[in-house]
Amino acid sequence: MSLRIRGLRKAYGGRTVLDGFDLDVAPGEFVVLLGANGSGKSTALRCVVGLEQADGGTIETGSRAAMVFQQIHLVPRRTVIDNVSAGALGRLPLRRSLHPLLFPRELREEAMACLDRVGLAGRAADRAGRLSGGQQQRVAIARALCQRASVLLADEPVSALDPSAAEQVVALLADLARTGGLAVAAVLHQPGLAVRHADRVVGLRAGRVTLDERAAGLNPADLDFLYGEQGAAA
Amino acid sequence: MTLTPPRRRPVTLVTATVTVALVAVHVLAWEATEFSPAALVQGWAGMADFLGQALPPDLSGEVLGAAVEAALVTLYIGLLGTTLSVPSALVLAVLAARTTTSGGWVYQAARTVLSFLRAVPDVVFALVFVTAVGLGPFAGVLALIFHNTGVMGKLWAEAMEEIDLGPRDALRTNGASRVQVAAHAVLPAALPQCLGLLLYRLDVNVRSSLVLGLVGAGGIGFLVNQSIKLFRFDEMVTHLLVVLVLVVAVDQLSALVRRRIGA
Ligand SMILES: Nc1ncnc2c1ncn2[C@@H]1O[C@H](COP(=O)(O)OP(=O)(O)OP(=O)(O)O)[C@@H](O)[C@H]1O
Ligand SMILES: [Mg+2]
Numbered sequence: 001m002s003l004r005i006r007g008l009r010k011a012y013g014g015r016t017v018l019d020g021f022d023l024d025v026a027p028g029e030f031v032v033l034l035g036a037n038g039s040g041k042s043t044a045l046r047c048v049v050g051l052e053q054a055d056g057g058t059i060e061t062g063s064r065a066a067m068v069f070q071q072i073h074l075v076p077r078r079t080v081i082d083n084v085s086a087g088a089l090g091r092l093p094l095r096r097s098l099h100p101l102l103f104p105r106e107l108r109e110e111a112m113a114c115l116d117r118v119g120l121a122g123r124a125a126d127r128a129g130r131l132s133g134g135q136q137q138r139v140a141i142a143r144a145l146c147q148r149a150s151v152l153l154a155d156e157p158v159s160a161l162d163p164s165a166a167e168q169v170v171a172l173l174a175d176l177a178r179t180g181g182l183a184v185a186a187v188l189h190q191p192g193l194a195v196r197h198a199d200r201v202v203g204l205r206a207g208r209v210t211l212d213e214r215a216a217g218l219n220p221a222d223l224d225f226l227y228g229e230q231g232a233a234a
Numbered sequence: 235m236t237l238t239p240p241r242r243r244p245v246t247l248v249t250a251t252v253t254v255a256l257v258a259v260h261v262l263a264w265e266a267t268e269f270s271p272a273a274l275v276q277g278w279a280g281m282a283d284f285l286g287q288a289l290p291p292d293l294s295g296e297v298l299g300a301a302v303e304a305a306l307v308t309l310y311i312g313l314l315g316t317t318l319s320v321p322s323a324l325v326l327a328v329l330a331a332r333t334t335t336s337g338g339w340v341y342q343a344a345r346t347v348l349s350f351l352r353a354v355p356d357v358v359f360a361l362v363f364v365t366a367v368g369l370g371p372f373a374g375v376l377a378l379i380f381h382n383t384g385v386m387g388k389l390w391a392e393a394m395e396e397i398d399l400g401p402r403d404a405l406r407t408n409g410a411s412r413v414q415v416a417a418h419a420v421l422p423a424a425l426p427q428c429l430g431l432l433l434y435r436l437d438v439n440v441r442s443s444l445v446l447g448l449v450g451a452g453g454i455g456f457l458v459n460q461s462i463k464l465f466r467f468d469e470m471v472t473h474l475l476v477v478l479v480l481v482v483a484v485d486q487l488s489a490l491v492r493r494r495i496g497a
Contacts, residue, residue, distance in 0.1 A: 049407040050406070050407065051403055051406070051407060064407075064408075064409050065407075066407070066408070067404070067407050069400065069404060071400050072400075073400035073401045073403065073404035074401065074404075075401050075418065075419055075422050075423065077422050077423070077425070078418075078422055086405060086408065086410070086418050087408050088408075089405060089408055089409070089410035089411075089414045089415075089418065090408050090409025090410055090411075091409070092414075094411070094413060094414070097414050097417070097418075098413070098414075098417050099417065100418075140404075143404075143408075147408050147409070
């Protein structure tokens, strides 16, 4: 089991946001998280990568999990390859990592391979800010790959992208799971994308899992329940 | 049907009190500074006398040459004082910006050092260094390094606090250390603002190195001081004209570069 979350709890100022959240994602599996605004999806992922501190529960990820964000969060002024190489900072000694000029050659080669994996090796020398939103999100995924994580999390990676770029990015995530053996969990707000690409769909409602099904078996009634009146944490 | 607008807020007791207090403080200030238009009128004869001696300025080659040479020294003091304060300002800014600091006592200590360096005017630093290393431009450079570290460090720390925190968080989840995050997310994002502030400080520092000269730290300020002491007001005006050219040139250059980098 690559990602294993048990009984995750989190409250902000007495308001419960995660109320015993469980999630398993196996290597090679692509799981999509669905749920209304405020149901706790982002909070759960942020707890896994350490951007939030959970109040209780356990999280196992093997190595450190990698994460991509809706707002992408590249450094626009830096080149694409420098952004991707930055994924490896955690394993570089300080003296080789203070500036991109100091990055070892093997790292730059590895970064090129990661870029090639997302189909953007040709844009390596461009400034990240000059790429389209969809391309930037794929660069962010390449950065996550360069981190060599076995778990990849994505929080609404396609919410700001046009439909065709969104399709491409979600297909890439699915492919990284299937042929790359990563455990991939992505929050999406488009059930259609989930049905077309995911292995499994997990639904959150008020900080708990209320739905866990094979993507193919998803039906409209499930969605009505997820996005119904009390879907968000009250 | 017409809608009735909400009633205007009445002048409150607070507004009235603040107004009275402001007027009172200004009256006090007027008296404490011995502000007196009458004295100015009475001193008019002295002013006319002064102007008579000062005009026309002494534009002889000798005076002008010495002035230009000294103005260059003033420029160099400002330049070195600014450049050499970059490393110390950078380190203190990183430690004092909430986006990069490790927090706790490091943050407090860095803030305190910056506040101290900012609070002590460069002229005071210059007086101290003139005593330590003697009269001359070197004391001026040292004074600027200290004071400018405080001012620029504070400005840079603020620029670093204003950046978008997303890239920083993204690198944190990669397992990057604080220093790595500062080098790869915060500094690149804050770079244009920091460069703009650097140029702005260069402009200010060239102007203050003139004042430093007045207290003995070299450059054209020193010449201005001397010509006043020798009652050569015509030479003094020449010096001031050269200063004017220097200050306008540096100001324009700095503004031009700032526009080009969009900061
Ligand atoms: N730092 C915070 N402080 C206080 N409340 C927070 C904080 N972060 C999130 N919350 C609250 O926690 C709840 C869950 O937020 P979360 O961002 O996890 O929801 P989400 O499922 O990702 O929603 P969305 O679909 O809108 O992204 C929300 O009610 C939100 O207001
Ligand atoms: Mg969210």
